[in-house]
Amino acid sequence: MYKVLVVDDEPAIRQGLLKIVDWGTLGFCVVGDVSNGRKAVDLHQELSPELIVIDIRMPRMDGLQAIREIRKTDGDCQFLILSGYADFAYAKQAIAMNVSGYVLKPIDVEELREELLRIRAKLDQLSGRAKLSEFHADALREELILKLIAADPADAQELESELVTLTSFAGRSKQILLVEAEGNSHAGPAYLESVKKKWLDAAEKENLGYGFQTGPYIGFLLKEDLNGPDTKSEWDRLLQDSCGPQLGFTAAAGRIVNELADIRQSYEGALALLKNRFLLAEGQIHIVTEPDLRQYATEPNNHAPPNLEALATKLLYMLDLGRREGVAETLDEAGRALAAYDSSETAIKSGLTKVLSVALSKLSALHQSVNIQDYAPLLAELNQHTHYDRVMSAAHSQLAELAGRLGVNGSLPVVKQVMDFIQRHYYENLKLETMAEMYNYNKGYFGRIFKQHTGDSFHTFLDKVRIQQASRLLKEGHKVYEVSELVGYPNVGYFHSKFKKYVGASPSSIKGAPPKAETYSLETS
Incomplete structure (x- = not known):
């Protein structure tokens, strides 16, 4: 196929020429498009096109100047001039430089096609190729x-x-x-x-x-x-x-x-x-x-939208616990859920960015060593990659490093790790099954080993931590309904009953009171 270079200072015209002409059918292949004569001269030296479709009036170097420059080294290259100016002076100069054709703007597609066919025939003749050549x-x-x-x-x-x-x-x-x-x-x-x-x-x-x-x-x-x-x-x-x-x-x-x-x-x-x-x-x-x-080569399906908040929370927990494998599994889970709902590049990148942003923002509030700004380059990088596997690889790499850095307690027994985790996340909707899943344990088995180690069931231990924090907040002068929310009890009545069960008094009775000995303990055997 003959190589073609398109030269015009108007991007819309260049793009239009690439679309309105079936170049391949006519025996041509467009190898480049540039906006002025200077660039055309440079690209001609690099690509040696057989045909240059070129405008007359352009900045830096116009079309006729470019043709003169190229003619100094290439007498065979064909030129098809495009111009919005029906000026005979231009035509005379073009003829003197052995230009193959002159098409006026606005371009008539059929006229342009006929010119290209005529030029191809000329190129065939110049190269000595017969009609049935290879x-x-x-x-x-x-x-x-x-x-x-x-x-x-x-x-x-x-x-x-x-x-x-x-x-x-x-x-x-x-x-x-x-x-x-x-x-x-x-x-x-x-x-x-x-x-x-x-x-x-x-x-x-x-x-x-x-x-x-x-x-x-x-x-x-x-x-x-x-x-x-x-x-x-x-x-x-x-x-x-x-x-x-x-x-x-x-x-x-x-x-x-x-x-x-x-x-x-x-x-x-x-x-x-x-x-x-x-x-x-x-x-x-x-x-x-x-x-x-x-599953990815089909039309969008009827999957429910992924719960990005839940995925972000799960990722947060895995990072906070220093669970590298769990971080990787959660990222993969998020990717699969996003792709199943909307497999477009924009939707997946947007969803992953939100999951990571929420998880890292909450993590930075828990750990002074984690600065959300340090991960801005990662979020930017995710949006630059053009393939899903590259996006996930970048996220896996950096978050695995972060999990490893935070997982300083990774050598402690699992139950002790969970106890420490509860101390940091007591105000959230923590569940036994969630914690068991984090460590790939059966819910019943994990509940038994937790009680054996602490003497309390998971939920009793969580209640005690919450009530301990509630007492602290009440003594600092917070209102009862505020404390109820802050420690993870949205229902104030339920908070009252829990508080009285473990402290032996109502929350309002000790609000603002001086510290006194606690009636319960979080010490474990």
């Missing part, structure tokens, strides 16, 4: 593949009969592989295009598949499906070897079909996977039949 066979095959994946079933048989003469795997199973290139901040459009070309050239050289370009994806009609011996590993190597340090990729393959007429089904399966690219691991080929991906 280039034309490749271009025609690519055109037929693109038509077939977009065709109505009624037209598929006719297109298949044309395509089968240009392929060499009659009788074999067929499969479509789509690859999306993903560059980092240092990889510009030219670098991305060079890598895409390497993929296409390598696939052709190694006889692995027929390449085509569709939207942002490079596609391949595979000569051997990915279930074949070593086929998947060959494709993994081919894609990875061409990337380099500045580029990654996500690849998806549709289901295997037996007829060329059915490759649209394989294409649509691969495309559906890539629409959920965020959930796919980078640098791997994903196949639509993989069971772990099915």
Whole structure:
């Protein structure tokens, strides 16, 4: 295919040209688009395009100046001028520089298409390629593949009969592989295009598949499906070897079909996977039949929204207890719940950010060593990653370190760890089953060992801690209803009964009173 560079200072026109023209069908591949003549000269030196579609009036260097510069080193490059100015003076200068065509704005799509076809014929003639040359066979095959994946079933048989003469795997199973290139901040459009070309050239050289370009994806009609011996590993190597340090990729393959007429089904399966690219691991080929991906390759389902507050609380508890494994499990649980409800990148990132923000904010209130601002870079990083596995890996890494730092009591008996935890979280809605789950214990078993160690049931111990804190707050002058809320009893009447049970007097009777000996103890045997 012939390389094309689009040059116009109006972004809307550049983007419009990329969309209104089916470049691949016409035998062209757009390798870049820039906003002025100076950039066009520089990119021409780097990419050597066969055609430059260029505007006249642009900042820094106009189109005619750019053409003069390029003509100093390249006499074969074709130029198609776009201009909103029907000025014969421009046309005369363009003719003098051997420009191939001149199209006025606003652009007539059919006129532009005819100009491009005429220029392609000229390029074919210049390169000495006959009509049935290898280039034309490749271009025609690519055109037929693109038509077939977009065709109505009624037209598929006719297109298949044309395509089968240009392929060499009659009788074999067929499969479509789509690859999306993903560059980092240092990889510009030219670098991305060079890598895409390497993929296409390598696939052709190694006889692995027929390449085509569709939207942002490079596609391949595979000569051997990915279930074949070593086929998947060959494709993994081919894609990875061409990337380099500045580029990654996500690849998806549709289901295997037996007829060329059915490759649209394989294409649509691969495309559906890539629409959920965020959930796919980078640098791997994903196949639509993989069971772990099915739930993410479907339309949004009817799952209930995840309880982000509950997940944040659970994460807080795991961090406070220094439970690294529990932190990882809770993060995974949050990720699965978010993806099951809404698998979009925005929804998952937003949900995870909220869970982490709430948990870390509450944790910083409990531990002076935890500064919420120290984790602002982590929250920012989560939103920069373009793949779910990278997001989770970053969260796992930093929160595991935090849990390890806070888990200084990790060598203490489990019951002692829980007792200390209650002292920090007595005002929350703590439950025996929640604490048992934290340590992967059965609720009944955990309740028994807790009582054996403390002499009290879990809930009695919790009540005693709360009443001890309530007495302190009452003596500091807080109102009874305030204290009730502060120690975890939303119902004031219930608080009264609990307080009288353990202290032997009503809360109001000791409010503001001087300290006196307590009538209960939290000492354990």
